[in-house]
Amino acid sequence: MAAKQGIVPVWFFVGVILFIYGILILITGIAEFHHPPETVQLSQYHAPLWWGMVLTVFGGLYVFLFRPKKPKDVQA
Secondary structure (H helix, E strand, O other), X not given: OOOOOOOOOHHHHHHHHHHHHHHHHHHHHHHHHHOOOOOOOOHXXXXXXXXXXXXXXXXXXXXXXXXXXXXXXXXX
């Protein structure tokens, strides 16, 4: 009898994507914090910085909570 293969939840991959996007947006927000665009309305609120932090935190939580677990050994 073959050992059961562990199933990786789709939410793990969603967390990875959110985490990567969050890091990219956070880096953009940090760059814009030092050199704010002049043509964007309400740029003083630094939306990329905040949304980058939010996405990074939620992505990290999803990766942590839904990480693949090691399959237990099945004895015949």
